[in-house]
Structure formats: structure tokens, C-alpha cells
Amino acid sequence: MSSRKPFVALAAAETFSISGTRLSTIAVPWLVLSTTGSAALTGVVVFTEMLPYVLAKALGGPLIDRLGPKRVAITCDSASVLAVVLVPVLHALGLLRFGLLVAIVFVMGLLRGPSDAAKSSMVPDIAEIAAVPLERVTGVAGMIERLGSTVGAALAGVLVSWIGPSQALGVNAATFALAALIVQFGIPALRERGASATEPEPSSYGQELREGWQFLRRDAVLVGIVVMVATTNLLDQAWSAVLLPVWIKDGGHGAGLLGMMFAVFAAFSIGGSAVAAMLGERLPRLPVYAVAFLICGLPRFAVYALDVPVAGVVVTLAAGGFASGFINPILGAVIFERIPKPLMGRVSSLNTALCWALIPFGGLVGGLLVTGLGVSWAMLVVGLAYFVTTLAPLVRKSFREFGTPQRSGAPEAADVVPAA
The missing domain is CATH 1.20.1250.20 (MFS general substrate transporter like domains)
Structure with a gap:
């Protein structure tokens, strides 16, 4: 029997995840600019997040197939909460140094890559469960990506001006937590794709x-x-x-x-x-x-x-x-x-x-x-x-x-x- 609930749950999780990501892409550079005044250091921080994001997304595919996309998405989003919330906490305590921020941002990119890839790889299974044409699901996903980007950017502008860039990242942590909860309770367990009859022996x-x-x-x-x-x-x-x-x-x-x-x-x-x-x-x-x-x-x-x-x-x-x-x-x-x-x-x-x-x-x-x-x-x-x-x-x-x-x-x- 088809069900639209996983389709709605994935859409909601993606909305929170993408909105939070866009928020951080504005809040983190602004934090560096406001504390160091250096455009060069800002560029270093942005590159430090993007490089592990791309590499982790490229290299994390086998883990998604082995563990299942749901488990990977929940684990990475939950760990992202802990990584992101470190920034406002350390900044409030006066302990946030540039080198430490670079390390945290590196971890943020490292976790975000597999999380985004896992949610994306759920699309064919969700379309099958919901009995919805694949083009419709990918169309909604594209709409959510742009909507999340727009809302996240607007939200970042308001929050950075209102409460400051480091505190705004606390909201980013909350969006990751909501995304993890929605995937946990809104999406059924998907088959671990690596467990195929054509692969009787586990491969490396x-x-x-x-x-x-x-x-x-x-x-x-x-x-x-x-x-x-x-x-x-x-x-x-x-x-x-x-x-x-x-x-x-x-x-x-x-x-x-x-x-x-x-x-x-x-x-x-x-x-x-x-x-x-x-x-x-x-x-x-x-x-x-x-x-x-x-x-x-x-x-x-x-x-x-x-x-x-x-x-x-x-x-x-x-x-x-x-x-x-x-x-x-x-x-x-x-x-x-x-x-x-x-x-x-x-x-x-x-x-x-x-x-x-x-x-x-x-x-x-x-x-x-x-x-x-x-x-x-x-x-x-x-x-x-x-x-x-x-x-x-x-x-x-x-x-x-x-x-x-x-x-x-x-x-x-x-x-x-x-x-x-």
C-alpha cells in the first residue's frame, strides 16, 4: 500500500537541513569577518568547509549503501548538532580561536556531505513507497532546495543582525536536530542496499x-x-x-x-x-x-x-x-x-x-x-x-x-x- 507520509517527511527534513546549511554559509563567514577583519581568512574558512564536504560526499557512498541512507542521515545530522553548537558556546566563553573555528568548520563540512547524499539517495525509494512519479519527487526536491536556500539566506540576514553570527549558528544546530527527528520518525527503515543476493560475500x-x-x-x-x-x-x-x-x-x-x-x-x-x-x-x-x-x-x-x-x-x-x-x-x-x-x-x-x-x-x-x-x-x-x-x-x-x-x-x- 502506498503512503505519502515518507514523501512529506523527506520534504520537511530537507527544508530544515537546507535552510540551516544556507544560514551557516552566511553566519560563519560573517563571524570571521567581524572578528578578524580579514577577507583572506574568511576565504580560508569557506574553503575549509567546502573541501571536506565534496570529498566526504564522494567517498561516503559505500557507507550509505552498507548502513542504509536513513541511518547515515540521522547519525550525521545528530553529530552536526554537536559540532555546530560548539561555535556559540565557545564564543560566549571567550574560547573560540581561529584555528579552533577552522577545525569545527572542517567537521561541519565532513558531516554535511554524507548527510546530504544520504537524503538525496532516499528519493527513488520514497517515490516507490508513495507511488509518485520520480519526476514529481525530484521536482519537489528541487523546489525545496531553492525555497530552503531563500528562506535560509533571509533568516541568516535577520538573525545575524539581531543576535549576532555565533548565536545564529545555534539556530542552525536546531535545524539539524529537527531534520534528524523527522527522518527518524517520519521515514520507514529502508533496505540496506548492499545486502544483495548478487553479493553473497561482503566486499571491502x-x-x-x-x-x-x-x-x-x-x-x-x-x-x-x-x-x-x-x-x-x-x-x-x-x-x-x-x-x-x-x-x-x-x-x-x-x-x-x-x-x-x-x-x-x-x-x-x-x-x-x-x-x-x-x-x-x-x-x-x-x-x-x-x-x-x-x-x-x-x-x-x-x-x-x-x-x-x-x-x-x-x-x-x-x-x-x-x-x-x-x-x-x-x-x-x-x-x-x-x-x-x-x-x-x-x-x-x-x-x-x-x-x-x-x-x-x-x-x-x-x-x-x-x-x-x-x-x-x-x-x-x-x-x-x-x-x-x-x-x-x-x-x-x-x-x-x-x-x-x-x-x-x-x-x-x-x-x-x-x-x-
Whole structure:
């Protein structure tokens, strides 16, 4: 018998988890800036959290398959409560030193990676339990990600101004605790995927990790997704972290305009995700995916390079945000359908980690381009690079199977297409 309760529980847990994560991404850098005044040290702290996050997500897949995603999510979120709450406690006692903060932030990233990967890998099982199309679940997940990011950022701004950055992290700890409780009591025990009849003998951690990597690299569709998304994530980070703030500052505008532009993009992205959740299973995947990337790509950069008035920029961001809302639901459905359940944790977490791998370098690329070319030319160069990248679904053979649903949950080994 189908049940929607696990679906609702996962959505609620993701909302709290993502909102708390976005809160910490603002509160932690602001804490460093307010206590040290150093932008360089702030960058060190941000990188220190992101690096273990990506690595733990890539390497934690076998643990998710062995222990089950529910157990990993609860354990990591519960441990995150203890790690995060150390910051306001030590700061209140006057014991928080920079080196200690770096260590705590490292642990935060180390725990957050497997937790996020575990919740994500639950999606196919939750869709099956709820008897809901996979595209609808991934659409709701995409909508929650954007909603959580928006709410978390807004909440961070209010709390940091009201009670201070270290105390705001106490709220972050509470969001992790709520997420752990919701997963514990709202989601049924999911089968430990490693206990497969085809694997009578337990394999080593290294063998399981290697098996996930080998499956990923042999699937041409997954390889194409990783290459394309990793590149666009790099370019998106250059835009959000450097290019857009510099353009706004050089134009004599304030931080309010920066926040408004991010809010417009995020708000319309939520709307796009909502539509994708309702109609996703009926939409032609490859054309929608390709067109969505083209709309949210080059135009978003060209309007700045061409000095389009602010009103035109806002309209372009609204259109791009709405289009972007269709991307992750389609990507999620394709990825989850192509991965066998016994390999879900190790392959999906590795896939996501590789897609995130270039994000830490986005700010560096943006800074170098602005320094060498100026912000207008930098916008144009990044926009053209984005455009070339978004043509991949139309020209690469590896995307030919992109639009073919794999309703069995994943292709059999004989159906895996060699990487192009």
C-alpha cells in the first residue's frame, strides 16, 4: 500500500537541513569577518568547509549503501548538532580561536556531505513507497532546495543582525536536530542496499567505492551530466561570488540590489520547480533540459556586458530563474533511474560530488577575469563559455539516451553505453 507520509517527511527534513546549511554559509563567514577583519581568512574558512564536504560526499557512498541512507542521515545530522553548537558556546566563553573555528568548520563540512547524499539517495525509494512519479519527487526536491536556500539566506540576514553570527549558528544546530527527528520518525527503515543476493560475500570499502566509480564512468549519460554540470557550476560560482557583486559595486549600487537580484532568480526558480513537479513526467526531457539551460545561461551574462537597464536585467533574471527550475528535477530523475539500487548511495553521491568539484575555484576564475579584462568583458567571456557548455545536449552522442526513461530503476549492465 502506498503512503505519502515518507514523501512529506523527506520534504520537511530537507527544508530544515537546507535552510540551516544556507544560514551557516552566511553566519560563519560573517563571524570571521567581524572578528578578524580579514577577507583572506574568511576565504580560508569557506574553503575549509567546502573541501571536506565534496570529498566526504564522494567517498561516503559505500557507507550509505552498507548502513542504509536513513541511518547515515540521522547519525550525521545528530553529530552536526554537536559540532555546530560548539561555535556559540565557545564564543560566549571567550574560547573560540581561529584555528579552533577552522577545525569545527572542517567537521561541519565532513558531516554535511554524507548527510546530504544520504537524503538525496532516499528519493527513488520514497517515490516507490508513495507511488509518485520520480519526476514529481525530484521536482519537489528541487523546489525545496531553492525555497530552503531563500528562506535560509533571509533568516541568516535577520538573525545575524539581531543576535549576532555565533548565536545564529545555534539556530542552525536546531535545524539539524529537527531534520534528524523527522527522518527518524517520519521515514520507514529502508533496505540496506548492499545486502544483495548478487553479493553473497561482503566486499571491502575500497572495492565498493571502485565499483561505484566504474559504473559511473561507463555510463555515457552520467559522464555527460557530470562534465556539463561541473562546468556550469564553476561559471555560476564566478558570476555569483565575483562578477555580479563587482558589477553592482562599479555601477554605484548597494548590496540591496545584489540581494534583490538573487531573490528574483531564486523566487522564479521555485516557480519553475513547482511546474516541473506537476508536469515533469509528461515533458520531453532532452528538449526541456536543453532549452532551460540556454535560457538561464548566456542571457544572464549578456545583459550585464551590454549595459542593459536594471529593469531589463531583473526581467532576464526572472526568465532565467524560472527556466532553471526545470533542470534539477529532470537531472535527478535521469540520474536515479540509471543507477541500480544496490549502488545508489555510492554512485549518486560520487556523481553529485564531481558536479560540485569545481565550485571552490569559481571565485578564483571570476577574480582573474575581472582583473585582466574588466567586469563587462569578463561577463561576456563567462557567458559565451556557458553557452558553449549548454550546447552539449544537442551535439554530444552521450546525451542520446537522456530522454529515454529507465522505469526499471536503472539499465542492466549490458545496456550501459560506453563513455564517448
